[in-house]
Amino acid sequence: MAVSGSSSLMWFRKGLRIHDNPALEHALKGSSFLYPVFVIDPHYMKPDPTAFSPGSNRAGVNRIRFLLESLVDLDLSLKKLGSRLIVLNGEPSQILIRCLKEWDVKKLCFEFDTDPYYQGLDVKVKEHASSIGIEVFSPVSHTLFNPADIIQKNGGKPPLSYQSFLKVAGQPAWACSPLSMTIPSLPPVGDFGSCEVSEVPNLEELGYGNVEQDDLTPFRGGESEALKRLRDSIADKKWVANFEKPKGDPSAFSKPATTVLSPYLKFGCLSSRYFYQCLQDVYKNVQKHTSPPVSLVGQLLWRDFFYTVAFGTPNFDQMKDNRICKQIPWNDDNELLVAWREARTGYPWIDAIMTQLRKWGWMHHLARHCVACFLTRGDLFVHWEKGRDVFDRLLIDSDWAINNGNWMWLSCSSFFYQYYRIYSPISFGKKYDPNGNYIRHFLPVLKDMPKEYIYEPWTAPLSVQTKAKCIIGVHYPKPVVAHDTASKGCKRKLAESYALNQKLNGKLTEEDMRNLRRKLEKDQDEE
DNA sequence: CAGGCGTTGCTGGA
DNA sequence: TCCAGCAACGCCTG
Numbered sequence: 162m163a164v165s166g167s168s169s170l171m172w173f174r175k176g177l178r179i180h181d182n183p184a185l186e187h188a189l190k191g192s193s194f195l196y197p198v199f200v201i202d203p204h205y206m207k208p209d210p211t212a213f214s215p216g217s218n219r220a221g222v223n224r225i226r227f228l229l230e231s232l233v234d235l236d237l238s239l240k241k242l243g244s245r246l247i248v249l250n251g252e253p254s255q256i257l258i259r260c261l262k263e264w265d266v267k268k269l270c271f272e273f274d275t276d277p278y279y280q281g282l283d284v285k286v287k288e289h290a291s292s293i294g295i296e297v298f299s300p301v302s303h304t305l306f307n308p309a310d311i312i313q314k315n316g317g318k319p320p321l322s323y324q325s326f327l328k329v330a331g332q333p334a335w336a337c338s339p340l341s342m343t344i345p346s347l348p349p350v351g352d353f354g355s356c357e358v359s360e361v362p363n364l365e366e367l368g369y370g371n372v373e374q375d376d377l378t379p380f381r382g383g384e385s386e387a388l389k390r391l392r393d394s395i396a397d398k399k400w401v402a403n404f405e406k407p408k409g410d411p412s413a414f415s416k417p418a419t420t421v422l423s424p425y426l427k428f429g430c431l432s433s434r435y436f437y438q439c440l441q442d443v444y445k446n447v448q449k450h451t452s453p454p455v456s457l458v459g460q461l462l463w464r465d466f467f468y469t470v471a472f473g474t475p476n477f478d479q480m481k482d483n484r485i486c487k488q489i490p491w492n493d494d495n496e497l498l499v500a501w502r503e504a505r506t507g508y509p510w511i512d513a514i515m516t517q518l519r520k521w522g523w524m525h526h527l528a529r530h531c532v533a534c535f536l537t538r539g540d541l542f543v544h545w546e547k548g549r550d551v552f553d554r555l556l557i558d559s560d561w562a563i564n565n566g567n568w569m570w571l572s573c574s575s576f577f578y579q580y581y582r583i584y585s586p587i588s589f590g591k592k593y594d595p596n597g598n599y600i601r602h603f604l605p606v607l608k609d610m611p612k613e614y615i616y617e618p619w620t621a622p623l624s625v626q627t628k629a630k631c632i633i634g635v636h637y638p639k640p641v642v643a644h645d646t647a648s649k650g651c652k653r654k655l656a657e658s659y660a661l662n663q664k665l666n667g668k669l670t671e672e673d674m675r676n677l678r679r680k681l682e683k684d685q686d687e688e
Numbered sequence: 689c690a691g692g693c694g695t696t697g698c699t700g701g702a
Numbered sequence: 703t704c705c706a707g708c709a710a711c712g713c714c715t716g
Contacts, residue, residue: 322713323695407696454695463695527696534697578711582697589697652709659711 168194168264168351172257172271172286173246174279175303176429177231178384179238181340183300188270189344194351196264197239197246199232200253201362208368213502214519214555215372221555222364222372223522227382231428232361234383244347248359254285261290263354268296272429275308275472276561304465305336305433308472319473321485321576323454326466336434337441378522378557380424387425391436394420401443402450404457411525412594414517414602418525420457423558426464437461464563471562478565479546485575488669489658490678491537491544498543500641501536502551504604507633507640510590510616511535513603520603522557530571531584537572538655539583540647545572573655580655583648587616606637654681 169192171185179185189195206225209218216222236246249256261269269290274283283299290297301307311330312319320326364372395401409418425431440458444450453459476483480491499505504512504519514528529552535541536548549568553559569575590599597615601608607615609629614621619633619640626632633639661669661677669677 324693325714405696409696459695530696573711577694578713579694579697580711581709582711584697588699656711663712 167192167267168196169268169270169348170196170198170257170261170264170266172269173197173199173235174271174274175427176272177235178387178430178432179235179242179344180342180384180388181302181432181435182272183302184270184272184298186341186344187298187300188268189347192268192348194264195244195348196260196266196350197244197347198249198257198260199235199246199361200249200251200256202253203250204252206367212554215369215376216554219554220559221522222369222376223378223555224557224559225367225369226364226377227380227424227522227557228428229361229363229367230382230386231384231430234385234430236361238384239347242344242347244350246361247350247353248361249356250359254282254289257286258289260356261293261295263356264351266295268298270298272303273299273301274303275468277478278561303429303433304468305333305437305461306330306465306469307335308465308469311469312473319470320466321470323463323466326469327453327462330462330465333437336437340432340434340438342435376520378520380421380521380523380557382424382428382430384425384430387422387431390420390422390425391431391439394422395439395443398443398447401440401457402447405451405455406460406526407455409525409527410593411514411527411531412590412599413525414599417523421523423560424523427558427560433461433464464560467562467566471566478549478561480544480574484667486569487574487658487662488667488674489572489574489655489662490674490681491572492542494541494543497541497641498536498547500638501532501541501543501548505638505641506535506586507619507638508535508586508616508644509597509600509604509607509618509637511586513590513600516603518552518555522555527589529567531586531589533568533571534584535586537568538580538651540586540642540644540651542647542651542654545569545574548572578659580659581652583651586644591616604637606631650685653684657681657684 169188171188176182176184205219206217209216212218214221216225232246239245249260260266274280287297287299315329320329364370422431422436426433437458450456453462471477474483474485480486480488501515504515506512511532514524514532517524517528533548536543537545545568549564552564566576570577573580596612600615607618610618610621610631611625611629614625618626618631618637631637657680658677661673665673
């Protein structure tokens with residue numbers, strides 16, 4: 162039994178939930194006072210008027226709102242348990258170090274986080290806490306496996322293919338063990354001393370009062386919403402059992418073809434372990450079900466795969482000095498990047514997806530593939546890091562490990578190398594949505610374009626454009642590149658880059674890259 | 689060193 | 703809905 166009057170601090174970052182929260186469960190044990198804390202870091206939350214979209218320097222307003230909603234929900238749940246969420250403002254390590262002292266904290270609990278930002282922050286806080294005799298408890302509970310365990314099991318390096326990951330990982334023993342969905346009650350919050358605390362702010366209070374409602378995502382944050390969404394998703398047992406990721410329809414938007422649980426997993430509003438157990442429950446009660454990699458459990462394992470590779474790969478978020486990343490002389494064409502980012506490529510399928518990203522902060526996995534391929538190896542040959550930055554800002558489910566992993570995947574920089582398989586910005590969407598309803602919804606300027614032309618409106622006769630009240634080059638842009646020639650050029654560039662990577666065993670100097678770039682440009686001019 | 693395989697390509701034909 | 707043909711990658715296994 163702990164000393165009477167001892168205080169614990171539960172530091173929420175991700176893991177914004179009550180259910181299956183090992184750090185919270187440990188924090189309340191034997192504590193007379195519990196301080197549940199979230200720190201608002203101005204660096205992450207302060208409005209940045211110079212950014213290309215409403216939001217802070219790091220995050221678009223949709224993700225900030227999603228986070229605030231998640232905090233409000235967490236606060237409500239804590240209040241029902243006799244506690245509350247304490248919101249602090251400032252640089253997290255400084256603030257926390259001060260609170261630990263001011264509140265005479267004996268035990269500090271927070272979920273272990275593999276992202277570089279938290280790795281750096283947590284070392285500082287941990288070292289300080291330990292040095293003054295505070296117990297620190299920082300469990301792995303964001304993923305099904307502990308990435309460090311898998312890397313160790315694999316001989317010190319992360320497995321680099323999904324199949325080898327599955328083999329090394331084996332059964333997720335921890336993820337199968339019992340978990341608690343509720344907490345009976347929480348110790349009271351103690352005195353705040355001289356620390357300035359506040360309630361969860363709203364968007365206006367943070368300085369985002371002028372954002373148009375029309376541009377806000379339909380997805381609401383929070384644990385309650387996550388559990389509701391989960392229940393709705395698994396209610397249809399047949400759908401869960403037959404789920405095959407590649408068969409989903411990327412153009413479905415009023416009823417998306419996936420669970421849309423990714424933003425809740427990202428913030429930890431939903432425990433991946435609880436999700437996993439719910440899926441296993443469904444599988445037990447059906448005759449047959451799909452399997453990884455395409456099944457829903459397979460999707461959770463993808464998440465763990467990318468977390469593991471990201472944790473074990475230095476400079477995972479860049480091409481340079483990243484040992485798993487092919488060295489490719491991508492261009493640095495800002496005009497092409499901006500056309501892509503601002504949904505002005507002239508390819509309606511691509512521009513509709515980029516508009517959905519901007520407005521909703523979410524789009525179907527295959528839609529992400531299409532625009533990522535188009536920006537990098539498919540058409541524009543722009544650096545994957547540039548596209549990664551745009552996704553990182555605008556997606557409500559943006560996740561450091563998964564986002565970087567997928568951009569390397571789609572750009573054929575790592576994991577996937579069949580660069581001649583290119584998504585067509587015209588025919589891929591047409592397969593699912595021949596009438597172009599998705600385009601009509603997100604690009605209303607094209608809503609009256611006949612279906613014969615909606616995927617390639619520049620081919621419509623002028624009379625048709627006039628009748629549709631959409632003149633190409635006036636109301637909607639002409640294509641920034643011709644897909645046929647652009648994709649052929651990209652394939653050739655990839656082939657040359659791969660050949661040099663192989664020849665030099667992946668170790669290209671800056672001079673090698675300059676020479677290769679010059680050679681590729683020369684080849685292009687000679688065409 | 690060869691052969692099989694890899695979450696989800698495209699086109700055209702049956 | 704499924705298939706072959708297209709041109710053809712790196713990684714893993716034996």
